[in-house]
Amino acid sequence: MSTARKVMSAVMKAIRVSEFGGEEVLKLQTDVPIPKPQINQVLIKVFTAGVNPVDTYIRSGAYARLPELPYTPGNDCAGIIHAVGDNVKQFTKGQRIYCMRGEGTYGEYTVSDEEFVHPLHDNLSFSQGAALGVAYFTAYRALLIRAAAKPGESVLVHGASGGVGLAACQIGHARGMKVIGTAGSAEGMCIVSRNGASKTFNHKEDGYAEKISEYTDGEGVDVIIEMLANVNLATDLTLLKTNGKVVVVGNRGSIEINPRLTMAKESSIMGCMLWQMSKLESQEIAAQLEVGAEQGWVKPVIGKDFSLDQAQDAHHLVINNKTTTGKIIISMP
Numbered sequence: 458m459s460t461a462r463k464v465m466s467a468v469m470k471a472i473r474v475s476e477f478g479g480e481e482v483l484k485l486q487t488d489v490p491i492p493k494p495q496i497n498q499v500l501i502k503v504f505t506a507g508v509n510p511v512d513t514y515i516r517s518g519a520y521a522r523l524p525e526l527p528y529t530p531g532n533d534c535a536g537i538i539h540a541v542g543d544n545v546k547q548f549t550k551g552q553r554i555y556c557m558r559g560e561g562t563y564g565e566y567t568v569s570d571e572e573f574v575h576p577l578h579d580n581l582s583f584s585q586g587a588a589l590g591v592a593y594f595t596a597y598r599a600l601l602i603r604a605a606a607k608p609g610e611s612v613l614v615h616g617a618s619g620g621v622g623l624a625a626c627q628i629g630h631a632r633g634m635k636v637i638g639t640a641g642s643a644e645g646m647c648i649v650s651r652n653g654a655s656k657t658f659n660h661k662e663d664g665y666a667e668k669i670s671e672y673t674d675g676e677g678v679d680v681i682i683e684m685l686a687n688v689n690l691a692t693d694l695t696l697l698k699t700n701g702k703v704v705v706v707g708n709r710g711s712i713e714i715n716p717r718l719t720m721a722k723e724s725s726i727m728g729c730m731l732w733q734m735s736k737l738e739s740q741e742i743a744a745q746l747e748v749g750a751e752q753g754w755v756k757p758v759i760g761k762d763f764s765l766d767q768a769q770d771a772h773h774l775v776i777n778n779k780t781t782t783g784k785i786i787i788s789m790p
C-alpha cells in the first residue's frame with residue numbers, strides 16, 4: 458500500500474467552517490479525514506499556518522470567490538512533506554517546506570499543488586516559514602513586478618508593520634531603495650525601522666502626511682505600496698513624485714479621489730492581486746526569497762503565535778489589530 462493510501466485511513470485535528478459568519482463559525486474538530494494528494498500534489502504535515510486578513514473576508518462570506526462548505530481555512534503554511542502524488546519528483550518525504558496555497562492550512566495536514574510549495578531554507582524557522590507565502594510573494598510582486606521599483610528610488614510602505622508591509626520594507630532595503638514606512642503605534646514603528654525603513658511615521662497621527670512630504674523636501678516618493686487604499690488613496694496622490702506609482706495591495710471600501718491629481722505629475726494607480734501571479738513570476742520570487750534567506754535579509758517577523766484551538770482569537774486580532782507588530786500565525790498541537 459502506498460504512503461498516500463495509508464494516511465487516508467487516519468483523521469486529524471483541523472478547523473472547519475460549516476456556515477459563513479463571525480469568528481464563532483471557526484470550529485476545532487478532531488475527526489477530519491486527512492486529505493489524499495492528487496498526482497501533482499504533496500501532502501504536508503503542517504507545523505505552522507499563516508493567518509491572513511483574506512481568511513476573515515472568506516469566512517464571513519463577503520469575498521468574491523468562496524469555497525464550498527464545509528471547508529478548512531488558510532492558504533500558507535510551513536511543515537514537512539508527508540507524502541507525494543505519483544507525478545511529484547522534486548519533493549521527498551521529510552523535506553522542510555513552505556507553501557503559499559494549501560487547500561486549508563488550519564489543520565495538522567493539508568494538500569497543495571507542488572507548484573505552490575518551496576523548500577524552506579535552514580536559516581528560517583517553521584514559524585517564519587508560515588509568514589512567507591502570501592505576504593512575501595505579494596510584497597515582491599507589488600514592489601518589483603507591478604511598480605518595477607529600482608535601486609535608489611524612494612518607496613513609502615503605507616502600512617508597514619504587518620505581514621506584507623514588513624516584507625516590502627526588507628525587500629526594498631535589500632534592493633537599495635530608500636524606504637519610508639508607516640505604523641499606527643510606537644512599537645510598530647520601531648519594528649518597521651529595524652526591518653529596512655530609514656524613516657517611520659505614525660499613520661494615526663494628525664498631519665503625518667504633511668510630515669512625510671516635508672521629509673521628502675516636498676518632492677514626494679517614487680512608489681507607494683498601499684495597505685488601506687480606501688482611507689489613503691487621495692492622500693497618496695499628493696505624496697507622489699512626477700511619474701510616481703501607487704500600488705493598491707489592501708482595500709476595504711470606497712474612496713473619492715480627484716483624478717486631476719494624476720495629470721500634472723502623470724502618476725499611475727495600479728492594482729496588485731497575488732493570485733494573478735504567473736508560474737514564471739512565482740519561480741522568480743521563490744528563487745529571490747531563497748537568496749534573501751541565505752543572505753539574511755528575508756527574516757519574517759512574527760507578531761503573535763496562536764494555538765489551533767485559538768483560531769477564533771487569531772481571526773479577531775488579524776482584522777481588529779490596532780498595533781500590528783508582524784505576522785499572525787497558528788502553531789499546530
Ligand SMILES: NC(=O)c1ccc[n+]([C@@H]2O[C@H](COP(=O)([O-])OP(=O)(O)OC[C@H]3O[C@@H](n4cnc5c(N)ncnc54)[C@H](OP(=O)(O)O)[C@@H]3O)[C@@H](O)[C@H]2O)c1
Nearest residue numbers: 510616618619620621640641645707729730731779780781
Ligand atoms: N492584493 C493582494 O493580493 C493581497 C495579498 C495579501 C494581503 N492583502 C491585503 O493587504 C493588506 C495588508 O495585509 P497584511 O497581511 O500585511 O495585513 P496585517 O498584517 O494585518 O497588516 C495590516 C497593516 O495595515 C496597517 N494599517 C492600519 N491602519 C492603517 C492606515 N490608516 N493606513 C495605512 N496602514 C494602516 C496596519 O498598521 P497598524 O496596525 O500599525 O496601525 C498594518 O501595518 C490587507 O488588507 C490584506 O487583505 C492583499
